[in-house]
Amino acid sequence: MEVTRQFGSSRRAFVTAGITAGSAALAGCIGGAGSPSESDGSYTVSMAPMGDLEFDAVPEDAFVTFAQYADMAVALGHGDAVNSLHAPEMSGSTMSKFYERLPGVSFDWEGLENPLDDGVTKEQLYNAESDVHFLDPSYVLTTQNDWDASDIEDIADTVAPWVGSYHSGVHSDPAAAYADSYEYYTLWELFEKVAAIFQERKRYEELRSVYNETRSYIESNLPPEDERPTAARVTLGDGVFYSYHLNTPGFWQAETRPLGARDALADVEWSGDWGTVNYETMLEADPDVILHLWGITSRYAIEDVRDRMESHAAGSELTAVQNDRVVASGMRYQGPIMNLFQLEMTAKQLYPDQFGAWPGYESGQSYPEIPADERLFDREQIANIVTGAGSDGQ
Known part of the structure; x- marks a missing residue:
């Protein structure tokens, strides 16, 4: 499936580490950690149950439902792409409670529309004209009325791809249309797919390294x-x-x-x-x-x-x-x-x-202040990765 679209120029204001929308630095720093995007042309990301997803450029407008994808976008330096969020007053404010402990990291969630308020509709997605839909099509088929597999395909072909794996949450059964193609992903496997979509492999690997170290430390001290x-x-x-x-x-x-x-x-x-x-x-x-x-x-x-x-x-x-x-x-x-x-x-x-x-x-x-010597991961290191300032904690 090929998705060919001209990305719009209207983007919500987002400020992180002193980089402001419209600045000359934005175009370069929004790609890999402090460098241009890893790909200047089209690229493909494979993910079940959607298959091969083709992008002509890094998405600038992302339809988001559940908070994990908004958090992933922020982590990859693309929080400004998020144009919707389920229960933003709850999800967005909770995300901000964590981000307040990361110097220079923030997420402008106020004013985002809740895409699940009245259910997901085809008209809603056509009107939004997003570059990617971070929503599992199986979730749509199992929870929303008046949708079928042909509608899913039509949106993917004429608007933008679907990206999601809702049933990986507890390994629940997918919709019948995806019974033979569904795969279950861990959180960090999902994050790797999203990083590929935003062409942010370096940030993903750096954050994954911090996670691996943190988890290893915890497990070795249980x-x-x-x-x-x-x-x-x-x-x-x-x-x-x-x-x-x-x-x-x-x-x-x-x-x-x-x-x-x-x-x-x-x-x-x-x-x-x-x-x-x-x-x-x-x-x-x-x-x-x-x-x-x-x-x-x-x-x-x-x-x-x-x-x-x-x-x-x-x-x-x-x-x-x-x-x-x-x-x-x-x-x-x-x-x-x-x-x-x-x-x-x-x-x-x-x-x-x-x-x-x-x-x-x-x-x-906010998330409570933890004494530096009792923290299980380095806040400055995470902030530097997210903002593109580097990952050495300096």
């Missing part, structure tokens, strides 16, 4: 399995907990699986992407730590979550509640930068003796 805490990864709803596993395959578990804690809900099964359990089930599992998913977002106040548990007859008996180990966890839609912070956060929440105490999180505030 306590023996029988000394690890039990944990439940849940979100408190109205009298129930929306539940997720810790150690199962999929990029939704990218910040918990490497930590190898004992999943208090490992024996509880559900058929969808997540389950629901009641207070009685939680009390039976009685985890040492409760990781409250979405707890760092604007959608939940962790202080309120704790109060609600403490005021419930069964909730007040939970060990995690009594020991003040109900903690604010991150987002499952995480890209590479978010993943590094969420790995650090969760490692400290689960294993304070090994990785330093988690200072706690106060609702509405």
